[in-house]
Amino acid sequence: MVLGLGTGSTAKHAVDRIGELLRLGKLKNIVGIPTSKKTQEQAISLGIPLSDLDHHSTIDLAIDGADEVDPHLNLVKGRGGSLLREKMVEGTCKKFICIVDESKLVKHLGGSGLAMPVEVVPFCWKFTANKLQNLFEDSGCVAKLRNDSKGKSFVTDNGNYIVDLYLKKDIGDLQVASDAILRIAGVVEHGMFLDMATTIIVAGELGITIKNK
Numbered sequence: 659m660v661l662g663l664g665t666g667s668t669a670k671h672a673v674d675r676i677g678e679l680l681r682l683g684k685l686k687n688i689v690g691i692p693t694s695k696k697t698q699e700q701a702i703s704l705g706i707p708l709s710d711l712d713h714h715s716t717i718d719l720a721i722d723g724a725d726e727v728d729p730h731l732n733l734v735k736g737r738g739g740s741l742l743r744e745k746m747v748e749g750t751c752k753k754f755i756c757i758v759d760e761s762k763l764v765k766h767l768g769g770s771g772l773a774m775p776v777e778v779v780p781f782c783w784k785f786t787a788n789k790l791q792n793l794f795e796d797s798g799c800v801a802k803l804r805n806d807s808k809g810k811s812f813v814t815d816n817g818n819y820i821v822d823l824y825l826k827k828d829i830g831d832l833q834v835a836s837d838a839i840l841r842i843a844g845v846v847e848h849g850m851f852l853d854m855a856t857t858i859i860v861a862g863e864l865g866i867t868i869k870n871k
């Protein structure tokens with residue numbers, strides 16, 4: 659079984675558990691495809707055999723967290739900065755299980771006032787950020803370059819920057835917005851994961867809810 663290994667504080671628990679099941683001999687014949695360098699390091703430390711998309715063009719199952727989930731199981735991801743590799747891995751899997759707590763449930767993606775991440779090439783990033791801000795002018799968009807904890811530009815695993823879009827209103831049709839973002843030169847990928855998750859596991863005060871596509 660080829661398993662996509664997600665990134666973030668939630669996915670970390672799933673990867674730990676996969677490592678534990680392997681160690682106990684309860685899981686066999688699996689290979690993991692990590693969605694970030696951080697997850698790769700974690701998986702190596704747990705002894706999970708790893709590979710990549712060059713060797714496995716189809717993934718059986720991916721498990722990851724998300725920053726926002728709408729009622730149609732569309733997601734915002736990438737506030738942890740790993741959206742490109744996550745989208746490459748999760749875009750090629752037969753089943754994508756996303757685990758969140760109920761604070762991540764929203765009516766409309768991007769309407770929470772929190773960041774909608776876009777990975778951009780560092781070359782003339784201000785040009786790209788301005789284009790993004792202008793694209794969503796009607797939604798009161800402010801585009802900001804993400805900084806790391808030392809106040810320097812955050813650099814992704816792929817050597818790119820992240821521009822976070824802060825929206826005052828939702829951006830309307832998500833597929834139209836996605837296509838428009840991807841048409842801007844300088845954009846590598848965005849954090850809207852549309853129609854990709856097949857199952858959402860939501861942890862709430864009253865227990866666990868499972869939503870299937």
Ligand SMILES: O=C(CO)[C@H](O)[C@H](O)COP(=O)(O)O
Pocket residue numbers: 664665666667668669722723724725734735736737738739740741744
């Ligand atoms: O997309 C991601 C990383 O790029 C994460 O899955 C997302 O940010 C959720 O993280 P957490 O489980 O820590 O809340």
